[in-house]
Amino acid sequence: MKRIYFLLSMLFIAYFSSAQTCTTPANGVTYTSNCTYTSATDVNIGSGGDLTVSGDANVEFTVNSYSIGGNLFNYGYLIVDEGSTLTINGDLVLEEFGVLEVYGTLNVNGNVTSTTGFSFGDRLIVGSNGVVNIDGDLDLTGPLGDGINGTVEGELNVTGTSTGTGNLPVELTYFQASSEEKEVTLEWGTATEVNASHFDVQRSADRNNWETLGTVEASGNSQVAISYTFEDSDPLPKAYYRLKQVDFDGVFEFFGPLQVALAGVEMPMELLVMPNNISNGEQVQFNLSGLDVGNSIEITVYNNIGNIVYTESEKYITSEVLLKPMNFTSSLGVGMYYIVVKSGKETIKEKLLIK
Incomplete structure (x- = not known):
């Protein structure tokens, strides 16, 4: 009887372990459940290959690097759908005709680089609820030094240096908010500004759906400290605020969000x-x-x-x-x-x- 229990236990452990191992990354694979994949190699699923993380899956790759690439007639995609998370322990490379779309959360514990020569269309897309965390450097300059086109509506957080993005034109020194009974005052400051057009001040009740309350003109190009102020005269009892900084080329970046409660509405520190x-x-x-x-x-x-x-x-x-x-x-x-x-x-x- 003990042998039967032992064998059953071993079979259960083997099944459980295999269920947690990801299918080998390949063209057309969609991950919909939690899994991990480990390989001491550079992973490239081929020109025009598509890979998707969907549902509420939490997927982790531990690799030397993962590359996204395609050709003029068949782009390659890496897509992280809303509600899902992909963590890459290694570098991420955007090759020619490769597209990265993030609507959920992407964590890269390594560097993100681009080998793209000409950027036809958007190659980096971060949706309004998307979050990209890069624990390393972000270099999208490419061999021609032009960078890549993209749209960042969500969060793009980089712990190292950022080059070739064109969407990081402002160095923010602080962003703060204070409230009274019928008014919220937002204040922020910059140390430097390059090619900066304006700030859109946005508000949300749930951190998902955002509305633009107004626009504050930036200083364009500056190497001195500049302070800005914006007042919300019709605030919500509790709300989130963020800044959408837009440059003259239409590329933008978000700062925040900050959560603010009106006077008399309790909010713990x-x-x-x-x-x-x-x-x-x-x-x-x-x-x-x-x-x-x-x-x-x-x-x-x-x-x-x-x-x-x-x-x-x-x-x-x-x-x-x-x-x-x-x-x-x-x-x-x-x-x-x-x-x-x-x-x-x-x-x-x-x-x-x-x-």
């Missing part, structure tokens, strides 16, 4: 670290919400043995929500760090991994 998995020396952003105007903020970073490695404070908060770029990681080694933020009687904690 929260901290979002973006990204929370970085390399030494890379910049992170702290998205703080639920702050009380007039209080101070104390930020303390601890290493994994409890020693303080960084502190910063602001004596008087002028807004309930603050997006704050942070540059403190260059002196830190590899490991897990713990961020503690205190304001008034509230304390919140988050983790930051440096590798």
Whole structure:
């Protein structure tokens, strides 16, 4: 009897393990369930090959690189549908006539590059609910140095350098919001601007459906600090706000979102670290919400043995929500760090991994 139980257990384990292994990436494959694929090679499913991650699948590839390519008559596609997640532990390469479409979440723990010479049509498409997280460099310049065409309506987060995109013309230094009974004031500042046309101020009740409230003209080209302000005179009790920065070529990038509640509407203090998995020396952003105007903020970073490695404070908060770029990681080694933020009687904690 024990042997039967043992054999049944082994069969169950074997079945469960095989069910978690992805079908080998190939043209026409669609992943609809959670799985992983590991190969110590460069993966290329061929010219004009299409691969899709759909449903609520969470798929992970661990490879040297994954390439998307095609030809003039048959483009190749990598598509991540809304609600699904694809993580590539390795590099992602956009080859000639390759198209990347992201409507869900794409995580690339490596570099993203392009070998495209001429960009016929959009090659990088990030939908309004799409999120692309690149833990590495983004270089889309290509062999001709012209970059590629694309549309980014969702989030494009890059921990390393970004070149050849044409949609990163503004260096934002802060983005904050404050509310009164019948008004929300948004404030932001830039350190530099290149080819910047304007900012569209957008609002959403659910972070999915966005409306444009108004437009603020940018300064075009600038190497000095510039501040901007926008007032929402008909706010919602609770809402998200973001900035859509558009350059003169029509290419755009989003900043935010920030969550804002009107005075009298309770919202607990929260901290979002973006990204929370970085390399030494890379910049992170702290998205703080639920702050009380007039209080101070104390930020303390601890290493994994409890020693303080960084502190910063602001004596008087002028807004309930603050997006704050942070540059403190260059002196830190590899490991897990713990961020503690205190304001008034509230304390919140988050983790930051440096590798």
